[in-house]
Amino acid sequence: MEHAQNSEVLGEKIVRVLKTIYDPEIPVDIYELGLIYDVMVNEDNEIKILMTLTTPNCPVAESLPMEVEEKIKSMDEVKDCEVEITFDPPWNQDLMSEEAKLELGML
Numbered sequence: 001m002e003h004a005q006n007s008e009v010l011g012e013k014i015v016r017v018l019k020t021i022y023d024p025e026i027p028v029d030i031y032e033l034g035l036i037y038d039v040m041v042n043e044d045n046e047i048k049i050l051m052t053l054t055t056p057n058c059p060v061a062e063s064l065p066m067e068v069e070e071k072i073k074s075m076d077e078v079k080d081c082e083v084e085i086t087f088d089p090p091w092n093q094d095l096m097s098e099e100a101k102l103e104l105g106m107l
Contacts, residue, residue: 007041010077014039014047017071024060028103030068034095037086047072047081052091061085 018031018039030036030051038050049068053061065083072081093106101107 003043007043007045010041010045010047011039013075013077014041014049014072017075018049018068021064021067021071023054023064025054025058026104028096028100030064032097032100032103033091034097034100035091045077045079047078049081049083050086051083052086054091056087 015031015036018036019029021030022028023030023033023035026033033054035053036049036051038048040048040050042048049072051065051068053064058064065085069081069083072078072083093101096104096106098107
């Protein structure tokens with residue numbers, strides 16, 4: 001049970017870090033944009049993040065996942081982090097939070 005609580009707390013911390021990373025083309029953080037599909041924390045505090053990009057040929061396709069990986073790896077509690085990019089399902093505007101839509105004047 002303790003692990004579940006620890007990984008939940010760590011998961012929340014990871015989300016806070018993810019919210020400091022912005023898509024260079026859209027002034028909204030990658031979490032609110034809905035680019036993060038899953039954050040998995042195992043009992044060794046190794047993190048796996050499943051994320052997507054707004055478009056497959058996004059100019060930051062290389063740098064954004066690396067930035068995510070580096071920022072998460074730099075957290076004290078994290079032993080390791082792997083970022084996996086997927087385009088299944090492809091990102092669309094429905095994945096954005098209400099906050100992101102408001103920010104972009106879409107509501």
